[in-house]
Structures are given as structure tokens and as C-alpha cells.
Amino acid sequence: MNRRTTRGLAVASALVVSSTLLAGCADELPQPQAGEAFTGPVLTKEQDTQVFTAVADTVAKADKELKSSALKPRVTGPAYEVRKSQLAVAKKRDNAEFVTDIPSESQQMIIPTTEGWPRTSFSITTSTEDLETPRLVAFEQASARSDYKMWAWTQLIPGQKMPAFADAGIGSEAVASDDDTLAATPADALAQYADLVTLGAKKSSFAKGFELPDGDLVAAVAADAAAWKEVPGFEDSGTEYTQKYKARKDEVRAVRTADGGALVMGVLDGKTTVKAEEGAKVPALSETQKALLGDADQTNTLTTRYTDMVALYVPAKDADGKIRPLGYSHVATAASN
Amino acid sequence: MLQRILGGVLVLVGLVAAALGVASATVWRDTDTVVATAKPTGDGTLVVTDPGVLGLVGGDVTVSASVPEGQKVTLAVGRDVDVAGWVGNDPYSRVTGLSDWENLSVAEGEPADPDAEEKPETGADPAGSDMWVAEATDENSVTLRWSDRPGRWTLLAAGVGDDATAPTLELSWPRAVTTPWLWPGVGVGAVLVLGGALLLVLGGRRARARRADLAEQESRDGDGTDLHDDGPSAGGLGAPFAPVRPGADDEPAAWPPSPTTDAAQETPDSTEEPSGEGETPDDGAARDEAAGTAEVPLAGRLLRRSRRRQREEPVDAPSEASPAAAPAATGTTPEPAPFGGLPVPAPAVPAEPTAHQPVPAEPAVHEPVPAEPPTATGALRMTRRELRAQEEARRAAEQGGMTRMLRAITGSIPAVRPAQTEQASEQAAARPDTSTPSGRAAAWRATWGFGDASRTGQAADPTTENDGENR
Numbered sequence: 183m184n185r186r187t188t189r190g191l192a193v194a195s196a197l198v199v200s201s202t203l204l205a206g207c208a209d210e211l212p213q214p215q216a217g218e219a220f221t222g223p224v225l226t227k228e229q230d231t232q233v234f235t236a237v238a239d240t241v242a243k244a245d246k247e248l249k250s251s252a253l254k255p256r257v258t259g260p261a262y263e264v265r266k267s268q269l270a271v272a273k274k275r276d277n278a279e280f281v282t283d284i285p286s287e288s289q290q291m292i293i294p295t296t297e298g299w300p301r302t303s304f305s306i307t308t309s310t311e312d313l314e315t316p317r318l319v320a321f322e323q324a325s326a327r328s329d330y331k332m333w334a335w336t337q338l339i340p341g342q343k344m345p346a347f348a349d350a351g352i353g354s355e356a357v358a359s360d361d362d363t364l365a366a367t368p369a370d371a372l373a374q375y376a377d378l379v380t381l382g383a384k385k386s387s388f389a390k391g392f393e394l395p396d397g398d399l400v401a402a403v404a405a406d407a408a409a410w411k412e413v414p415g416f417e418d419s420g421t422e423y424t425q426k427y428k429a430r431k432d433e434v435r436a437v438r439t440a441d442g443g444a445l446v447m448g449v450l451d452g453k454t455t456v457k458a459e460e461g462a463k464v465p466a467l468s469e470t471q472k473a474l475l476g477d478a479d480q481t482n483t484l485t486t487r488y489t490d491m492v493a494l495y496v497p498a499k500d501a502d503g504k505i506r507p508l509g510y511s512h513v514a515t516a517a518s519n
Numbered sequence: 520m521l522q523r524i525l526g527g528v529l530v531l532v533g534l535v536a537a538a539l540g541v542a543s544a545t546v547w548r549d550t551d552t553v554v555a556t557a558k559p560t561g562d563g564t565l566v567v568t569d570p571g572v573l574g575l576v577g578g579d580v581t582v583s584a585s586v587p588e589g590q591k592v593t594l595a596v597g598r599d600v601d602v603a604g605w606v607g608n609d610p611y612s613r614v615t616g617l618s619d620w621e622n623l624s625v626a627e628g629e630p631a632d633p634d635a636e637e638k639p640e641t642g643a644d645p646a647g648s649d650m651w652v653a654e655a656t657d658e659n660s661v662t663l664r665w666s667d668r669p670g671r672w673t674l675l676a677a678g679v680g681d682d683a684t685a686p687t688l689e690l691s692w693p694r695a696v697t698t699p700w701l702w703p704g705v706g707v708g709a710v711l712v713l714g715g716a717l718l719l720v721l722g723g724r725r726a727r728a729r730r731a732d733l734a735e736q737e738s739r740d741g742d743g744t745d746l747h748d749d750g751p752s753a754g755g756l757g758a759p760f761a762p763v764r765p766g767a768d769d770e771p772a773a774w775p776p777s778p779t780t781d782a783a784q785e786t787p788d789s790t791e792e793p794s795g796e797g798e799t800p801d802d803g804a805a806r807d808e809a810a811g812t813a814e815v816p817l818a819g820r821l822l823r824r825s826r827r828r829q830r831e832e833p834v835d836a837p838s839e840a841s842p843a844a845a846p847a848a849t850g851t852t853p854e855p856a857p858f859g860g861l862p863v864p865a866p867a868v869p870a871e872p873t874a875h876q877p878v879p880a881e882p883a884v885h886e887p888v889p890a891e892p893p894t895a896t897g898a899l900r901m902t903r904r905e906l907r908a909q910e911e912a913r914r915a916a917e918q919g920g921m922t923r924m925l926r927a928i929t930g931s932i933p934a935v936r937p938a939q940t941e942q943a944s945e946q947a948a949a950r951p952d953t954s955t956p957s958g959r960a961a962a963w964r965a966t967w968g969f970g971d972a973s974r975t976g977q978a979a980d981p982t983t984e985n986d987g988e989n990r
Contacts, residue, residue, distance in 0.1 A: 214571030214616045217670045220598050225649065233649050297600050323649065326604030330649050 223293035223353030224301055225330075230291045230350065233321055233330040234305055238286030241265070241332070245281055248273040258322060258331040260433060260449040264489050267515035271473040280470055282511065283310045284317050284335055290344075292437055292445070295353035300324045302333065302356060302435045304445065306344065315340050318493050318509050320435050320447050333435065334447050334491040336509030339395050344508065345495050346440040357436035357444045364444050364496045366391065368436040371496045371505050372429035372448040379403050379427040379450060379490075392505045399492055399510040403427070403452070409467060410456060421458040427451065427490070442498035445508070452488030452512075466517065474517035487516040522725070526718030533711025540704015549696045553577075557623035559685035563610030564642050564678040566685050567628060570599045572614050573674055574667030576692035584676045584686035585660035591679040592686045593646040593656035594663040599671040601650040606675065609643070612685055614674075623690065642683035645675055 225233065240256035250266035257265055265281075272278040285307040292304035301323045307316045315338040322333040338344070348354045359369040366374060374388035379400050383389045394400055403425060410416060410423050427450045436446040456464050463480040466472040471486055491511040497503035553576045559566050566584075573580050573596070586592045597605070611628040618624040646656040652672075655663040656679070665674070676686045901909070953959045963969075 211617045211619065212575050214569055214575055216570035216599075217672075220600060220670055224598075224601070226652070229649060229652070236649075299604065326601065326607065326650075327643065327645075327648070329647070 221295065223295055223350060224297075225293050225303060227291060227293075227350050230293055230303060230305070231288065233303070234288050234291075234319075235286065237319075237321065237330070237332045238284065241284060242286070244269065245278065248278070256329065256331050258324070259333040260430075260489055260491050261320075261332045261334045264491065264511065264513050264515060267474075267489070268513060271470050274473040274476070275469065280513075282317075282335065282337070282513075283312065283314065284319065284332075285310050289316065290347070291350040292347045292354050293350045294356045294437060296356045299326055301330075302437065303330065304437055304447075306338075315509075318445075318447070322435070334449070334511075336447065336491050336493045336511050338493075338509040339397050339507060341397075342395055342506065342508050345443060345445065347437070347445075348440055355438040357438050357446075359432075359434035359436065361436065361444065363442070363499055365499055365501070365503070365505060366496060368434045368444060368446040368448070368496060369429070369431060371446055371494050372434060372450070372492070375399075375492060375494060375505070375507065376427045376429040376450045379452070380425060392507070393503075394507065398507040399450075399490060399512055400507075402510070402512050406454065413467070419459055419462060421456060421462070421464070423454070423456050425452065425454045427453075427488075436496075439495070441501065443501060443503075444496045446494045446496050448492060448494075450488075450490040450492055452490055454486045454488070456484040458482045464519065468514070470514045471517045474514060475519060478519060481519040483519055485518045486514050489513060489515045520722070520726075522718045522722035526715040526720075526722060529711045529715030529718060531715075533708040533713075533715060535708070536711060537705045537708025540701050540706075540708060543704060544698035544701035548698060549694065551696055552691050552693050553620060554689060554691040555617055555621055555623045557612075557614045557625050557688040557690070559612035559687065560625050561610060561612060561627040563612065563628075564683040564685050565606055565609055565611035565628075566614065566625075566674075566676040566688055567602060567606060567611050568614040568674040568688075569616070570671035570673055572616060572623070573665055573672055573690070575617060575690075577694060578667040579693060580665050580667070581662060581691045582665060582674060582676075583660060583662040583689045583691075585689075586678045586684060586686045588659060590683055591644070591656065591658055592661050593644055593654065593675075593677045593679055594661050595645045595648070595651040595654040595675045595677075596663070596665055596672055597648075597651045597675065599673045601648075602673040602675045605645055605648065605650070609641075614688065623688065642678065642680045644679040645677050646679075 237256045240253060244250060244252035244257075244265070248269050250262075250269045253262055253265055253269075268281045272281050287308045288305040289308050290306040292306075294301050294303055296302075303321045305319045305321065307319060309316050317335045317337055319335045320333045321330040323330045357364070357368060360367050364371070374386075374391060378386040378388050378392060378394075380386075380403075382404055383392075383394055383400055407423055407425060410421075416423075430449045430451060433449040434446065435448070436444045438444055458464050460482055462482045464482060464484040465480060466475050466484065471484070474486075475484075490513070493508040493510070495506045495508050497505070557566065573582075582594055584592050584594050595602075606628070608630045610630070613626045613628040615624045615626050644656070645651070646654055648654075653663060653665055655661045663674075665672075674688075676688055678684050678686050953962050
């Protein structure tokens, strides 16, 4: 046992003691590490489902009570307008058959990645119990402190193929109404479609930019006109039938599709006027018109206003394809004479 | 004495280390949770945490917020953008991190848009927003658990109502408290205590030994009887080994008609000249001696083996002798011829040129020397190497305590020496072949001392030598 060993042992024991004492000391304070910024969808699928459910519940409750005020918390914009009218008509008629059924289950969610507000998400519902085509519903969160509300719905046109969207887990980019990467800006596309609806596929100059399916709004409006013209004596009495549809400029919501195109939803204000000769009485043609007119006396004119929600697919500018109507909702919301 | 003091100190230090280790895992152990509170500053009813604060200490956090009696409070977790959007231009307190282990640092939040003219809402309730991924709301106080996930998640706490105040936040994280010093402390302590105790014991024993040494200083040779002593035990236990080589050497020498033997033994002495080279075999002999003593711990086995070898040798030697003798006979110098039989037993010799034939004879003469007390053959003086070996052995005997102990454990001193390996290979060669049944039987008999093992082994398998080498 020489001196070196002794010193070594002394050093070793000193190390042990000091390190043990040091062990009692606390660690350093952790600093907050901000994770990666969010780039994905603003809602998770679960959240979007909750939104959908909340809206469906609210609508169902309002439908049951036929009280449009109950819609307020979760329905807004054109959807609120139309629904309010539908509920009023239903109440008057005491029959809710013309109230659009909106399934409470979603089969596809299109969730935006918008950082700011308003934010719009879309959802494709399942088919209805009556086996009607699925609805395409748009939800909007107008501001950070407001809830997502149903902004519009359309009934999909049978046989129309929906464009592909980014997965709900990735999120879809919102498209501005004046986005110029498309064959037509969303606002323009709606305006052109309105022209097409007004004039019909044969007369409108925009017809060549559209690929119209059989059962779209153009056909529906034409059918309306035809129905009037089939009324006995319509032609002979020199009755005029005019129709005018106009797209609302600021009520446009669009979202990018997977192929770079866009799904555009908007509102067309329609107005049809039936003007018979002086002294003639123009009856309401549909039950809705009747209900909307109420007890007012019949006159020689009948003006019906429509609030039509439409959905279009607008392809990308350089893409090969035409604008396709995907769905619509054609509801008379006012009538006067 | 120093050993005992050091031993005592080591035991003491060991106990302290173990105690500190235990204390670090008990008394000084950190709490299992980190609880930090944030007191809101400035106006406003909102408290917002910076991204990352929720996962500051651990992934799971329990947030509780409390407001004065009778008020309502809401907690919500959402994406930083959403929370910022919700807060808008309302004044709020911002939690930026930990200021110490018990307090969160709070700063006044800057409004998102200072120019906005909107009158800030007070007491707005964030509860029920579609944007939150977790929320809780209650009177007076509310608790929310949150598991951190990737992304910039932010907590929003709001006092709700007309005369609401910002809530006081309390974030608590469970913490995995490790006790990294417990086992190292205890382990090191135990080692130190053991080491100290060992030193104490050895110190005591050495002191006793010294006292005994003082008494027997005159007759130190008696040390040889100490089994732990690897000193000059040649006189003691080493003795049985000593005859091994000389015996083997002598006998073959005697095998041929013996008159030459004496002459052979004399010759090397008379030829002093080659003694310089002659040291090589001397060295071997000396080492043999050392090796012989070194093998003491293996006494039982080796005793048996050497006895066996002794018996084998007479059979073995002549066969070995003749090839070795032949080159000698055909050597250039006629002189070695008379010693024909003698060089044989020294295995190192064949490597040497035949010219040095006399040299190998030397070991035969010298070999008995180390085996017996130096005085046994009075005529011979010890070589320097032998003296050194003896001195070494003496010193080794004197060394005591730890070193001796260690040596006993590690067997470090009997370093392998060239002569020993040769001996070993010889032994190996002599061992009966165990690859054949008869050989194994012979080995068994040899091991347990039945019959004449060597003869049986040889008779059963004449190729023993080769096989032994192959083994």
C-alpha cells in the first residue's frame, strides 16, 4: 500500500462524496418549445363531425317546431333565408313536405386550411331516407368567436361525378371569388351560369363553356316556364312570362379540388313574372306559391322570387374541361301579385 | 498501521456514500409533480399560454383555473391561431414559461390589432366554440387535463361574466423522478466498506505475521512451509518436483552403461569456455525451478502428473535419446561422442548447433542445483542468474499482505517462462492419448493411481507422442 494508491483512493472517495452532494441540486428550468406551425385543416374530422351534428340537430329541432328562429344559432346566409321560407310555407300549409331534408350524416368532409376568418367547410351528406341524392352543404365560421353555421346546401344532380378533394386530414385551400387560376373566376362562373339559367342553353352565349347535365337548374327553370305555358289559355290570352336570374356577387364560396379546379357554391336570385292581360287573374301554380301568396287576391300578375343555391365545378385554367353544375336548390321564397 | 487507518477511513467513507445514496432517493428525492402557478397581470379576463408551455415539463399536464367565489371560469385548448383569433383585441395575460419551479412567468399580451376600434368585450365565454379540442367550464374553479401533441397548442383561460376577473392558473405536470444516485451510492459505498474491511483484516494479519517474523527471523527458510508463500519453497513443497527433471536426466544417463556418467558430469565444468552460452540452459533450469515452485497451488494434480511422468520417463527417454544422439554422433567434432547419452534429456539442446554439444550437458549437471539447497553440491558455484532467482524468491517470500494475497489470487508471479512451456509440452507428450478408449482408460488409471499407467498407455498406443501434440 504505497502513497500513490493512498492518494488515488482519497481522490476517488472525494469524487464520490462530492458527486453525491451535487446530485441534490435541481435541474435547469425548461424553456417552452413552440412546435411546428399548423398547416393542416382548421378542424379535425371529429370536430367537423361535431359541427355537422350540431347543425343537423339545430335544423331538426327547428323543423320539428317549424320555428325559423331556432335556426339562428347554426344556420346563416342563403341557407337561413331558404329554410326560413320553407318553414313558413310548411307552417302555413301545415305540411312539411317541401322542407328540404338534410341528412345528418356526412360521407365526405372538405375542410379548409384557412388561417383567418371567415372559414368555410363543405360536407357531402349521405342519401336521404327517400333515396334522394346526397346534399352538398357549406358551413361557414364568420369570425373566430362564432360557430360554424350552415351557409348553403344543394341537392346533387343525379349522375354527376363529384371532383376529388384533398383528404380531410390534409385540408383544402379556400379559393377567393376572384381567383384567376380557374377557367373562370368563381364569381364569373356563377354569373355565367345565371345567364345560362335565364336564357336557356340555346340562347346563352356562355353555353359552350358549360357541360350541362340533364337534371340541372337550367332544365328545372325551363320546366317551370314550360309548365306555365301549358296552362290552358296561356298562349291565347297573350300572357307574358319572363324570368331573370342573377348571381349574388358577394355570396360566393369556393374550395380547391384535388385537380387544381374549384368547387364553387353561390346563390342565384331568380324572379319570374307572369303577366296576363288586364283584368285577368293569374293563379298560383304551385303549392308553395299559393302558400307564399297567402290570402291575397289574385291579380293579372304573379311575381315569384327564388333563392337558388347552386354548386359548380370550375376546372383549372389550363385544364381540359368545362364548367359543370353539380347541384342546386330551387326554392321559391317569395311571391307577390 | 497505515493500512488499518486507511481501511477505517474507507469503511467510513463507504458508509457515508451509501447513506448519501439512500438519502438522495428518499429525503432529497424530488417531488413527483411540478406545480406552477400563474397570476394574471393587467386588465382583461383572459389568460393565454404561449405555444409549448403546456408541454413544458411533461407531456401530460393538468390545468386548473380558479376565479373568485361566484364567478365562472372556462378553460380551452386550441391551435395558437384559433386562440389568438378568438382573443382578438381583448386585453389578456400571456404565460411565457417558468420563472422558477413554482411560478409561471406572466406578461401582458399585446393586442392583435392595436388600431382596431372595436370595444373589447369583457367576460366573453370561449366555451362551446367548434375550434377547441379540449375545454372545460365551471363555477369558481375548473380542471382540464391535456396530453401534449405535435403542434402549437395553446391554452385559453377566461373568467366569464360581467364583472369577471382573469383566472389564476395552476399547471401541474407529473414528473418521472429518477433516483440515479441510489444504487451508485450504495454500490460505491459497499465497495469502499468491503475494501476498507479487507484492508483492516489484512493489516491485522500482517501485523501478526510481522510479530511472528521477528521471532523466526533467523530461520526464515521455514517459510517454505507456508502454503501462501511462493518464496523459496523448493525446500518444502517444491521438493517433490525437483527430482522430476534431474531424475529423468539421471536415469537415461544411467541407462547406457554408466561409467561415462561421471565423466560427463565433470566435462562441462572443465570446459569453462562455453559457460557463457551455457547460461541459457542454466536459465532454463533456474526457471524450471521457479516454475516448479509456482505450480504449488496446483499441487494435487501436478503431483500426480509428475509421479506419472517419472514412471514414464524410463520408457520414453531411450526412444528420444537415440534420434538425439545420432546427430551428435555424426557431428563434426568427435569430442561430444563420449557424451552421446547425455545431451538427450535436455530438450532445448537439439536447437543448438552440434558444435556446442558439451553445453547441453551442463544442465544435466546444474539442474539438481536449484532443486536442492545450494550447498548440496559443494563443488558448484551458483551462476548470477541463479542468485538472482534466489533473491527474487526470497523477496517474494518477504512480501506480504495485499501483494501476496493478490498474487495468490491472480497467480501473476509464476510468469510463463520458456523452459516451462517446454516442460508442459513434454508433459503433454507424455500424457496418454484420450482419443482412444484404451488411452482414456489409461488416463483414468493414471489419474486414480491404478496400475502402471504409463506402460499401459504406451503399450496401448505407440503413437502417443504425436497424438499428444495434436491434442
